[in-house]
Amino acid sequence: MDFRLTDDQRALQEGVRKLLEGRFGRERLRAAVDGPGVGPEASLDRALWRELGDAGFFALRLPERDGGVGLGLPEAVLAFEEAGRALLPGPLVATHLAAATVPGAATGERVVTRVDGELVEWLDAADHVLGNAAGAVPVRSVDPLTPLHRVPGAAGGDVPEPDAVPAALLTAAEQLGSAGRTTEAAVRYAGEREQFGRPIGSFQAVKHLCARMLVRTETARAAVYGAAVTGEAVEIAGAKLLADDAAVRNARDCLQVHGGMGFTWEADVHLHLKRAWVRAERWPTEREAAELLAAALR
């Protein structure tokens, strides 16, 4: 047993982080948020999508003989964690999951989305939809970087389609990345911002908010990485539950640490919160995950 990241995994993690910093850094993020095509009309950056394809983001788990990278869920989780950190937009999970089945998905030439519960993300931008999006109506998405449609009556039965379990894990990985990022942002701000003649991070109340954020992040990390290794459906549900909680609550605490500045559009923290809300609605939601985890207690 050695649960730590291997050197290769560390290299992958760093590689994806660098790629995203270069191609989707803060300026690019803000341009996307403040650009004209935000909201229902948000447009996907096709060039970036293909670059992600070239870098193997979508083909990560395809066998090498099929042109893939031949890696597994743990590596995919590391890549999606970075995507979550960077607030990378687009139907990343669906396109990744479609790499083996939808031609062009693996290379980033085609954009694939999927119906998840009653919601579909990026429907207008997608070339292909997994699931039945008939009758989908656009929604004024709370997240400026995730256009949404709602498919009335699509909320499925109790048994999700086979893709649902890995989709839940990759979503959890994105949430984990976001939770880690907001922790760092809160800590940095707390160290810089001065009030009453000292950094606010020297006040115990702020300190403890930050400590709670780290505890949530590291617990979610253990859950997500563990679920990636075992691939068990119930463990993945647990990872999603804890990562959703970490992402949403950390974003809120990060906002609280930022005070009034956190309430502005210019601060990134609201983008993390809104995206975390969107991801928390993907299957399994908190309620669904708790039920799955309860049923497994035997």
Place this chain on the structure above:
Amino acid sequence: MDFRLTDDQRALQEGVRKLLEGRFGRERLRAAVDGPGVGPEASLDRALWRELGDAGFFALRLPERDGGVGLGLPEAVLAFEEAGRALLPGPLVATHLAAATVPGAATGERVVTRVDGELVEWLDAADHVLGNAAGAVPVRSVDPLTPLHRVPGAAGGDVPEPDAVPAALLTAAEQLGSAGRTTEAAVRYAGEREQFGRPIGSFQAVKHLCARMLVRTETARAAVYGAAVTGEAVEIAGAKLLADDAAVRNARDCLQVHGGMGFTWEADVHLHLKRAWVRAERWPTEREAAELLAAALR
């Protein structure tokens, strides 16, 4: 509208506090806790009971023409709040409620208990039982000062007996008293105990624990006093819910502020916690109260 206590109400409050300080002060409390008759064999102090009767504790709401004090629910709530502060043991609520119907209850000559859900407090010590306690079996009560019996299968239907609503209010008042007392205890200890060369109450983490305790107490106070004035069943359920929460959580926070000392038998805080747990099980429990309050949302 003047929601504040009247001068008479203040006088009553002070009178009961003085009576209890004199007759059931800390030494008497500790003697009861550390005495031989604790647990299932706990014996009730009949002399104290009669003295409470003499002071009008049980006859408070009886009309004066029936030998009572002729006061109302608000005054009863103030008296029971003091009982909660002092951790006064015995089936106070049942005996108070029986003042009009069970001879000797009003004067404290007879001790009355009642079946509440599946539980009966002080069954062996009681002269009279409201409700059917047939088949009651003794329980090793978590609270050293509240002997308990359980009546299997007694957990009633959805409609509680008529006494249940005022009983819930008086229980909420006891919880409020306890919540206020543990707040004071935490604040006092935080001001005295020194660590790292200063009172622990100067650390923000401790300060904020105490502030949260006060907020819980004052919110519960508004709820309990308000419910006492209106006497509405749903408002009383809400008061019980908030007072239960305040009593239990304040006792735990008080314990946390006391650190290791709070974990000792000699500290009083565990007595507050255990009694708060016992009272929280009286009707309506958190779950039952939340359902009643939900159903009332129209």
Place this chain on the structure above:
Amino acid sequence: MDLTYTEEEEEFRARLRAWLAATLPGLPPRPDPRDWPGRRAYDTAWQRRLYDAGYAGLHWPADAGGHGATPTQHLIFLEETELAGAPYVGANFVGLLHAGPTIAAEGTRAQCSRWLPPILRGDEIWCQGFSEPDAGSDLASLRTRAVRDGDAYVVTGSKIWTSHAEVADWCELLVRTRPVSADVPGHRGITWLALPMNAPGVSVRPLRTLAGTTEFAEMFLDEVRVPAAHRVGEENDGWRVTMVTLSFERGTAFVGEVVACRRTLRALAEAARGNGRWDDQEVRRTLGRLNAEFTALWRLTQWNVSEAQRAGGVPGNSGSVFKLRYSHARQELYDAAARVLGPGGLDLSHDWTADRLSSLSYTIAAGTSQIQRNIVAERVLGLPKGR
């Protein structure tokens, strides 16, 4: 413990209710939230109607042009206008609830007669220039400087979180007139000025919040000349001048909001019954718990108002207890709304989703929950100040 209203109070309520019933149907449609001139016009027109009906400055002292109403009457006024769906105080907020009472308490007779009547009539509106980018929780560290030059102060600096700055006539401005030093703590060298918003050197930039709207603005002051006659109170005494009004709070600050929350809660229950979420015990009980919460907050309001009525002014301390509980309860209300809406909680077309975003400021604005807990611990509970 008396929750019944006096005959006089009930009469007041009945008259108000009748007036609202007669008046509200005649109001024009509400303006688009992004139309600031439209909002100003709408809000001030409503203020004018209140003035004409004798409700303007209800709680102001009579010698300031008000009606000297009791806190209880003020509570009734706020409760009834909210229940009736009347317009909010809106653009008149700072004038009626802060700058006006400050001038009434600390201004000269000339200042009172210049500034108070236009506030009451809805002729002029005020905004507030207190917070600065680097002075939020620590307001006393504000840095906007004012230097005396003849019969004027020359003011340079910037302010933030200024509502209605785009359309305000006046700004109640806190400026630093004495530099902070070892001998002069931050709050000692502050002065209160009435700044005419059309003065040369004043510029305003809308500030977009995370809700995507521009309810607030930044204000930049570049060598703005403010006549010394516009100073209220003594030079360097502005901190006390401002606090006088804060302690004038009579427990009524959140009356309308609590009434609105209780209405929202009932609407949530109705929505949950409609969409099936009511069958989820967790959702249902969460709404039940919030029912207890907001009922208690209403009682706490009545408690604070009763205290204010007798003792004259609620100390800010009970205000802190209330605000702590209320701001968290209100955030929980909108979290509950998201649970009721399910996927619909991601749809900004639902008011509750937009309100959820706004509610994120409640634990920050007007004193973060952290600062409020300090206040409760130190001023109410008497715990020692930290070092």
Place this chain on the structure above:
Amino acid sequence: MDLTYTEEEEEFRARLRAWLAATLPGLPPRPDPRDWPGRRAYDTAWQRRLYDAGYAGLHWPADAGGHGATPTQHLIFLEETELAGAPYVGANFVGLLHAGPTIAAEGTRAQCSRWLPPILRGDEIWCQGFSEPDAGSDLASLRTRAVRDGDAYVVTGSKIWTSHAEVADWCELLVRTRPVSADVPGHRGITWLALPMNAPGVSVRPLRTLAGTTEFAEMFLDEVRVPAAHRVGEENDGWRVTMVTLSFERGTAFVGEVVACRRTLRALAEAARGNGRWDDQEVRRTLGRLNAEFTALWRLTQWNVSEAQRAGGVPGNSGSVFKLRYSHARQELYDAAARVLGPGGLDLSHDWTADRLSSLSYTIAAGTSQIQRNIVAERVLGLPKGR
């Protein structure tokens, strides 16, 4: 990220499992919890069996008489003994997990050969004399004084929270050998001594906890002579000597407890299914959430153990993250038990009710949650120290 065990580790597990299966049925019945001599005898007999089977001091270095097992093997050992229902380390705890490793790391050869073998064989047990009534979170402020007098230290003071003091042979004792002053901070003048519990002047008084039991004791020291040869490390260097062992923690501290919690959780689910509470969505989902929680805590344990395996010793910092989450989760577990039991939660005959009382210490003992959050914020996140 590899959660599979090596062949060698699996062999270790299989051998241990077989030995446990063969050995446990032959154990005598557990003693009454109030029978301290009986508990000592039971716990040390178990230690002797471990010793004879080659499991004693598994994680101790070989030159200290141990087996130099890896953290992973230690994890497997703790997991399997818990799963099999083997006796706890009990009275041997301080010797095996704290005093012993301290002596092994910092003691002289003579000290090692005098004290270590009896610990491993279960011949002698140790207790810990660190905390004092006035030195809890602030251990460095301890006041028990030791004055050198010839070849001995004369020790006077009192200690608290000393488990097994009634039956221990030795106590690892921290004493102050240099008074605190402006130049000497609290942790500089502390010395580590091995105190023979039968020395004249040592008295022990059981300390009753809120659970009604006496798992701890107070210890009073009245001019107790401790030979200077019983000092481990240099005079005034006891703080560092003690911390050496604390940083020796290899992520395995709570392995048995997490395994036990997961078993309790399954039992709770079974009880809820049996008594109808399972139909309450809130109760059921609470158990589901705790399933996620304890699964994650198990993975976090494996993470910390993996770090320790490679890096040699988990810094106390990951330990703080773990302890914060774990102690709260464990309290929630027993709160959930109370909800499953309903009125039965008030009955001390249920182990869960008694365990709920004990669980109240988790957020206090061995560093309160408040202290742990300080550690995480300052040492892991690098936030500035408060003043």
